[in-house]
Amino acid sequence: MPDVAQRLGVRLTDVRRMIEEGDLVAVRVGERRVLQVPAAFVDDDGPLPALRGTFTVLRDARMSDDEVVAWLFARDETLPGGATTAVEAIRAGFKTEVRRRAMEEAL
Secondary structure, eight states: OHHHHHHHTOOHHHHHHHHHTTSOOOEEETTTTEEEOOGGGEETTEEOHHHHHHHHHHHHTTOOHHHHHHHHHSOOTTSGGGOSSHHHHHHTTOHHHHHHHHHHHHO
16 A cells, blocks of 8 residues: 555545545555555556445455455456457446446446
């Protein structure tokens, strides 16, 4: 998380607030269970705006944050634009298709 704060030029408390408000998702990783935000969830301007709604849809499907991250990074060759993961498709501008698929998870 300190890396995200540094990349965005904000305080660590601001990153925590982004997580609490649903702009970002963080998961515990490694033996020490360090809280981390995937680098693909942010760009130089901050959290990717298209992700917030996708996080909401997946959480509404009763996914944990670990499951949300796994779903967004799961390999899927059927995504548009040559993307191989949902997060790549979102970054390529296909958030509507990704959210449609996320809604199918909720059914």
